[in-house]
Amino acid sequence: MVFILRSYDEISGDLLRARYLLPGESGYCDMCRRVAGYIGACDEEKNEFEEIMLSKKFLPNSPTLMNAGSGKGQLSACFVLPVGDSIREIFETLKNSAIIHKSGGGTGFNFSSIRPSGSQAGFPGGKASGPVSFIKIFDSATGVIKQGGRRRGANIGILDVDHPDIIPFINSKRAEGRLRNFNISVMADDSFMRSPDDGILEIIAGNIIRNGEPGILFRDTVNRKNKVPGLGVIDAVNPCGEEPLLPFESCNLGSLNLSEFVSSGEFRYDLLKKSVRTAVCFLDNVIDKNRYPLKEIEDATLKTRKIGLGVMGFHDMLIKLGIPYESPGALQAAGGIMSLIESESVGESRIIAEEKGAFPAIGGSIWEFPVRNATTTAIAPTGSISLIAGCSSGIEPLFGLAYLRRHLASREYFIVHPLFSKALDSGFLKDKSGIISEAYSKGSISGLESLPEDFRALFKVADEIGWKAHIDMQAVFQDHVHAAVSKTVMLPEHSGTDDVIDAIYYGWRKGLKGLTFYRNKSRRDAVMTTGDGC
Template identity: 45%
Template sequence: MELSQNARIVLEKRYLKKENGQVIETPEQLLKRVAQNVAQADYNYQKSPEQVAEVEQGFFEIMDSLEFLPNSPTLMNAGNELQQLSACFVLPVEDSMEGIFDALKYAALIHKSGGGTGFSFSRLRPKHDIVRTTGGVASGPLSFMKIFNTATDVVKQGGTRRGANMAILRVDHPDIIEFIKAKKNKEEFTNFNFSVGITQSFMDAVVNSENYPLVHPKQGHVVEELSAQKVFDLLVEMAWDNGEPGIVFLDRINQDNPTPAVGDIESTNPCGEQPLLPYESCNLGSVNLSKFVRNQAIDYDRLKQVIHTAIHFLDNVIDMNQYPLPEVEQITKANRKIGLGVMGFADMLIQLGLPYQSTQAIQTAKDVMGFIRQEARNASNTLAEKRGMFPNFPNSIYQQASKHLPLRNATLTTIAPTGTLSILASSSSGIEPLYSIAFTRTILDGQKLVEVHPYFKELAEQKGFYSKELIERIARTGSVQGFNEVPQDIQALFVTAHDITPEAHVRMQAAFQEYTDNAVSKTVNFPHDATQDDISQAFILAYQLGCKGITVYRDGSRSGQVLSTSNTT
C-alpha cells in the first residue's frame, strides 16, 4: 500500500486497531482484516474455503492498490467487535413523545458505531399547536432538534468520529421560516446539516410568482399561505450568508425511488448523497479514478474488473453487517441498497489533459459514470442469478420495467464526498475539482510546511519552471491563475474549486447525477463577492438540470475562516 504521511496519521488516529491506546495492527493488516471479514459472506452462498480465500484475495488487492475503498465504518469496524459497517442511515421521527425519543436513542446508537443519521422532522406538529393529552402547547420541530444536537455532542462516537446529522423540513411545514433562519446563529445546531425539502409545486409557485400553502402535517389543513418568491429569497439569503440551509428536491428524489410501493423517501443521509426510506441504511464504496489512466486514456478493462469486485464486496457487507436495530436490518436486507461512487475524478482529468470546465470533461464524466452504472448493474445481475434478487424486487420499479434485469440491489451507485477516503488514497475528493495547487500546512510544533500537488510539481519540473519561491507564492491563494511563469495550458488544467464558475460546478454535478442511482455529493463554490442573485441562479439551474439537491458555499462566509486555502494539522 502506497501511503502518504497524512494517510498514515489518519489511519493511526482512527482506523488501526488499538489495545490500551496502543496501535496493534499495520495498514496491511487492516486491509487483511476487512477483506477476510467481508469475504466470509460468501459462505452463505455455498462457497468452499478455497473459493472464499480467492474472494478475500480479490478484495484485498483492489484495496491494497488503492483502486477501491469502502466507506470508513467498514474499514474501522469489519472484523472488530462493533462490526457496524454502514455510513448512512435515515430514521423516522413520529409525532409523539415516544416517537421522538425513540429516534433520539436510535441516533445515539448509530453515532456510537460510526454511522451518520438523516431525519425528516416534517411529521412533527408545528410550534404552539395543541397537545391533546396534556392541554399544553407543542414546542415544534426546532426545539426537539436542539436535543438531538446536544445528544450528538455527548456521544462523540466513542472516539472514532463526531456524529453527523441531516435535518430536513418540507418547505410547506408551518415552521419553515424558523427552520430556514435557524443556522444564522453559528453556535447552534453544529452537528447538523440543514436542508429544505423543496417540492415541485413550490418551484412552480416561485416561477409563477404565486403564494403557496403551509400545511398542518397531522391534520392536513392549510395553516397559512406565503409568497413562494419571498421564501425562496430568504433561503437564498441564508445560503449566501453562510452556506446553509441547502436544498433537496423531494419530488426529483422520489422519481428515482426504486420501491415506491414500500414507502416515500423523505430524507437523505448527512451529506445528502444517499436518499433512504425510514430505517433504511446503506454502505458506500468508491473507485479511485486516478488509478485508471494509462497512456492518457482510461483503462476500461481494469475499471470493469474493479467494479465487479467492488459490487461483490458491497453486497457482502450487507450480510456481514451488525445492525443497530431490527427495523434497520429488516428494510436494509429487503432492498439491499449499495452505493458505488468515485474519488480522484479531478486527478483523472489532469492525467487525461482535460480542464475541469471543458465540455470534454463533462463528456468524460458521463462516459465514466455511465460505464460504472452499467457494469455495476451487470455485476448485481450476476449476483442476483447466484444469490437471488433483493426481496422487494417484485414490489420495485424494475419489476414493472418492460425489459427488467433481475438485480441483487435496489440501488447501486452514489457519489460520496470521500472526505477521509481521499486522504487515505491521496486523491482528489469525490468529483470535486482540486481545492488548491499548493498550500501551507501548520504542523503541531508551529512549523510551516508548503505542500504542492504532485502532478503540478512533476510537470513544473519537467517544463523547467519549478521553483520554491513560485510554490510559496502559489500557496498564498492556492491558485495558479494569472501566474506568468506557468504556461497557459497548465493554468487551464490546474484549476481549483475557486477558479471554476458556479455554473460549471452545477453542470458537473448534473452530469454525474444523470448516471447515478442515488445522489451526488458536491459543493458549489462561489467567490466572496458573489451576489444573492448568483446563488439563486445556481439553485434554479440545479433544479432545471435534474440535480437531487444543491449545497453552496461562498468563500470566507463562515466565521473564523480567514483564508480558504490554509490548512492545519
C-alpha cells in the first residue's frame, strides 16, 4: 500500500482552507488577526489576543474562529435546549436546534419529558411513539443542515435511567451507523448507582463494548457541583459532555495549548499564568460580541456568563517533559497545571467583575465574592482546534504514533507523530522506517525490545494505558474544573462488559460528572486507524 505522508502543518492548512478562512484570507495569521481584531475591545487587547493565538498558545472554539468578524457572529460551541412532551414543544425544539446547527453550535437535549412509547397520546386510543422515535427525527434533520455551511451539527440525546423507554434508548445505536448525528448518554442518579438494576448496567456495558455508546452521566454529581443552584437543576450537557448547562444556556470555549508552554525541558508556569488571564478576557468579551441565535439563549447565557477555558496538547507536553502519561508524575503535573488555571481564571474573572459587574445571577450561586463568570473552566475535546494548533487533543493520550487519519470526508493521510519522529532522530536509532512501520502495523512500539524501556513508556498510546489511568487523569482534571471534562476512556480490543461496569463505578466514586468509552477497533467507521496487528 502507498501512503501519502502528511505533516501536521499540511493538515492544519488543508483544514483552515476548507472550513475556517474567509475570502481574501490566505492562512492562519490572517484568521488570527481577524478574530483578535473583532474580539478585542481596544488596541492593547487586540494585540494580546493576536499574540496568544499567533504563538499557538490559545485558540477559541471553532465557531469563534469561523464566524468572528464574518458578519455571522455566532461564536459559541455549546448549547442545551429543553424538550417538552407536546408535538408543538418537540418541534419547536427541533426548529431551534436547526437554527443553532446552522450557526455552528452543537446541541444537548434531555428527552425524558417525552411520554413513553405505548402510552396514551392524542385522541382516545392513540398511542405515543416514545422518545427514541423523536430522536430519529432530530437525527435526520441534523443530517440535512450543515453547520454554518461547513460541518454537520453535533447532538447529544440524554434519557434518565428510570424512563420506561430506557432499554430501547440504550440499544438505539447498537448497529453502527444508526443515529449518526447523535451521541447518546444515560442520566444516572446516586440512588441508581447505589442499588443498580444489574440488567440495565449489563445492557449499557454490552453496547459500549460493541460500539462505544451510550455514555453515562451522573446527575447528582453534576448538581452537587453546580455553581448556580438557585437557577434550577441541570439535567443535560452539550454534545461532548464538557458543559453541563441549564435549558437555553450556551457557553463558549477556549483551550490553552500546554505543549507551547514547555521550553528547554521546563514548563513555564509564569507564561501560563499570563496566558490564562488573557484567555479569560478573550472569552468574556466573546459573550458580549456574540450574536445569539435565539432570544431565550441570549437571556439565559447573559444571566450566568459561563465560559469554558481548558487545555489541549497535554500528552505532547508530557512527552516534551519526559513524563509517561500513565505515571504519578503525569497526575501531579495535571493537578498542578489545572489548579493554577482554575485559580488564575477565577482571579481574572474577579478583576473583570470589579470593572464591569458580576454575572447577574450571582445571588443564586455559591460564589462568595463577585466574579464575572459563573464558571471559568471546562476541558473540551478540541477535535478541530488541536489539528489547527498541531498538538495532541484535549487531555487525551496519543491515539497512535503512526496512523491513518480520515480527514475532510474523503482524504486519508498517513501521519507520524512529530515528537515521536524527532525522538527517533535524536536517539540516533537505526532503522527509523522499520520502527515507524511497526508503530503503524501493530499500533504500538511496546513489542520492540530493542528500544529503551523509558522510551517505550513515554510513547505508550491510548489503548495501552489502563482504564484506571484514563479515569484517574480525568478525575484530577475534574477536581479543578467548574464545568466538566470531555474524555474518552479507551479500552483495549479484548475488554469485556465487566471491565466497563468496574470502570463506571470507579469513575462515579472518583467524582466524575460523566464517562465516555471506546473499545479499540470496535467501529469500522473510525476516523483514525492503525494497522491490523499483522
